[in-house]
Amino acid sequence: MNRALGAFVLVVAVVAAHLATGGATAADVLAVVQGHPTGLDARLLWEYGLPRLLTAALTGSALGVAGYLLQSVLRNPLAAPELTAVNPGAVLGVLGGTVLGAVAADAAAGSLLAALVGGALGGGLSWALAAGGGPGRVVVAGLLGSAVLGGLTTMLLAYQPSRFGNVLRWLAGSVEGRVWDHLTVASWWIPLWLAVAWAASAAVGVLQGGDEHAASLGLPPRTGRAAVLAVALALTAGAAALAGAISFVGLVVPHAARWLARGEPRACVPVAALVGAAALTGADALAQAATHLLAAGHLGHRLGVPTGVVTALLGAAVLVAVVRRERPA
Amino acid sequence: MILQTRGLAFRHGERRVLTGIDLAVGAGELVALVGVNGSGKSTLLRLLAGLLAPEAGAVELDGVPLARLSRRRIARRVAVMHQTMPPVPGLTVRRLVRQGRYPTEGPLGMLRQHGHDARTDEAMELTGVAHLADRVLDTLSGGERQRVRLALALAQNADVLLLDEPTAHLDVRHQLEMLALVRDLRAARSLTVVTVLHELDHAARFTERVVALHRGAVHADGPPAEVITPGLLAEVFGVAGRVAMDDVHGTPHCVLDHPLDPDDAAAHATSS
Numbered sequence: 001m002n003r004a005l006g007a008f009v010l011v012v013a014v015v016a017a018h019l020a021t022g023g024a025t026a027a028d029v030l031a032v033v034q035g036h037p038t039g040l041d042a043r044l045l046w047e048y049g050l051p052r053l054l055t056a057a058l059t060g061s062a063l064g065v066a067g068y069l070l071q072s073v074l075r076n077p078l079a080a081p082e083l084t085a086v087n088p089g090a091v092l093g094v095l096g097g098t099v100l101g102a103v104a105a106d107a108a109a110g111s112l113l114a115a116l117v118g119g120a121l122g123g124g125l126s127w128a129l130a131a132g133g134g135p136g137r138v139v140v141a142g143l144l145g146s147a148v149l150g151g152l153t154t155m156l157l158a159y160q161p162s163r164f165g166n167v168l169r170w171l172a173g174s175v176e177g178r179v180w181d182h183l184t185v186a187s188w189w190i191p192l193w194l195a196v197a198w199a200a201s202a203a204v205g206v207l208q209g210g211d212e213h214a215a216s217l218g219l220p221p222r223t224g225r226a227a228v229l230a231v232a233l234a235l236t237a238g239a240a241a242l243a244g245a246i247s248f249v250g251l252v253v254p255h256a257a258r259w260l261a262r263g264e265p266r267a268c269v270p271v272a273a274l275v276g277a278a279a280l281t282g283a284d285a286l287a288q289a290a291t292h293l294l295a296a297g298h299l300g301h302r303l304g305v306p307t308g309v310v311t312a313l314l315g316a317a318v319l320v321a322v323v324r325r326e327r328p329a
Numbered sequence: 330m331i332l333q334t335r336g337l338a339f340r341h342g343e344r345r346v347l348t349g350i351d352l353a354v355g356a357g358e359l360v361a362l363v364g365v366n367g368s369g370k371s372t373l374l375r376l377l378a379g380l381l382a383p384e385a386g387a388v389e390l391d392g393v394p395l396a397r398l399s400r401r402r403i404a405r406r407v408a409v410m411h412q413t414m415p416p417v418p419g420l421t422v423r424r425l426v427r428q429g430r431y432p433t434e435g436p437l438g439m440l441r442q443h444g445h446d447a448r449t450d451e452a453m454e455l456t457g458v459a460h461l462a463d464r465v466l467d468t469l470s471g472g473e474r475q476r477v478r479l480a481l482a483l484a485q486n487a488d489v490l491l492l493d494e495p496t497a498h499l500d501v502r503h504q505l506e507m508l509a510l511v512r513d514l515r516a517a518r519s520l521t522v523v524t525v526l527h528e529l530d531h532a533a534r535f536t537e538r539v540v541a542l543h544r545g546a547v548h549a550d551g552p553p554a555e556v557i558t559p560g561l562l563a564e565v566f567g568v569a570g571r572v573a574m575d576d577v578h579g580t581p582h583c584v585l586d587h588p589l590d591p592d593d594a595a596a597h598a599t600s601s
Binding site for chain 1: 402
């Protein structure tokens with residue numbers, strides 16, 4: 001009961017913070033809830049504020065659960081979408097698809113497909129570089145693969161700099177400027193794979209125990225791991241297509257989720273989704289607040305602080321604390 | 330026969346670990362696998378569980394080759410007690426034992442909880458670890474860990490139990506408790522048990538059949554009184570010793586004298 005109350009308070013707090021830093025008033029929220037967003041501010045809330053809020057929540061939950069799945073089945077606390085080349089691959093996929101003309105810049109389904117292909121190639125590159133060295137080595141190979149894919153992304157940007165005026169912000173990870181059209185696919189895609197991840201919690205728990213443990217309990221480890229990694233890929237691609245390269249959420253949130261869920265396998269996925277959503281929504285509220293501060297200094301009209309910058313700064317600090325806590329005795 | 334191997338062979342890299350193993354285990358039998366370190370006991374156990382693929386030959390479960398059965402179907406019939414715990418930080422006894430229900434509930438088991446928690450509790454009760462249910466694995470003693478591993482295997486509700494050195498790292502009292510527990514569970518649940526054991530006296534007292542492995546092949550197979558002989562001690566274990574009958578239990582009891590040098594052991598093998 002206490003935990004449910006805590007979760008409710010957390011959700012209300014981050015939603016309120018996001019709405020407030022976005023400039024919405026209680027009257028605007030009421031007008032939207034009543035279905036009559038007629039005033040300018042209420043229209044802005046409906047057209048931009050709420051899609052941005054939903055984008056942050058969906059992206060955060062997708063990355064939080066993807067990170068939990070990766071850390072569990074690769075049995076490495078430093079596994080995360082951005083460190084296994086999956087997220088950099090998805091970002092490169094979207095950019096590459098746009099350059100080749102296969103994907104329209106704002107097409108939700110096309111971006112998702114390009115992110116899926118890119119993410120799968122990134123994950124595959126990590127696996128190939130690991131050369132069968134086991135799950136632990138995949139993370140080291142993932143860092144290498146992420147660097148390679150990051151280099152290719154930079155090369156694309158240098159090749160056609162004029163074509164990607166706003167893309168740097170997206171590359172840093174941003175939920176700014178998302179409207180309802182961007183959410184047509186992600187609004188069912190991400191919840192669908194979150195549900196699959198939750199339903200597969202037992203398999204994830206068994207895979208955490210190692211290959212022989214899983215095989216003894218009737219789960220072929222390679223097949224099981226591949227299936228769970230595919231779910232993580234689907235979630236990561238959904239997040240990348242929506243908000244670009246948000247970092248650290250997929251790395252840090254799973255640690256908090258495991259701690260909050262007290263290791264209960266049925267609770268880990270829902271808690272990772274909730275904490276991920278709250279973390280990215282909270283980070284975006286901070287980004288909005290920082291943007292307002294910069295606006296006061298006459299920079300804000302041109303520079304909205306990307307959410308990814310906030311997650312990177314906060315995530316790095318949290319990660320240092322996590323690594324220190326989990327250091328073997 | 331519930332478990333049968335035909336011409337089973339296994340190679341680890343260049344090293345031939347097992348060769349030409351023909352073994353038939355009947356329903357309800359309690360069989361001990363004995364032999365020196367590296368003789369292939371644990372490898373044979375893994376082959377019987379289908380965790381390793383043989384280089385040649387086959388393992389059959391009720392006449393069906395394991396290669397033709399899915400991992401999940403095998404795990405519903407055959408449970409393995411390994412020597413090590415899954416290395417998952419913060420995992421509690423209850424959550425580990427609960428994983429024993431995985432072969433029955435399947436990958437989407439979160440959707441069907443009914444009955445599985447009761448089986449988990451029953452397995453913990455049977456092995457005397459119910460009071461440890463909420464303890465984290467890292468905090469358990471060696472004896473407690475062994476019983477938790479056995480509880481995990483029992484939670485699978487399989488009718489074949491394969492135990493890999495269930496008495497390893499236990500003191501004398503806990504060794505006897507563990508083996509008595511296995512013997513009682515076998516009787517109470519009509520289990521078929523194949524267990525790797527290092528202590529010949531334990532094999533003699535707690536099992537009805539001893540299979541001695543030597544250099545990757547079956548050296549002897551039969552009732553303890555026929556298999557455990559001074560010849561076995563010399564040829565398989567390289568030890569000079571005598572075998573007396575224990576008047577209380579009516580089972581063979583080994584009195585070990587000294588290690589034989591390799592030439593003597595080889596000569597003994599040749600002469601016998």
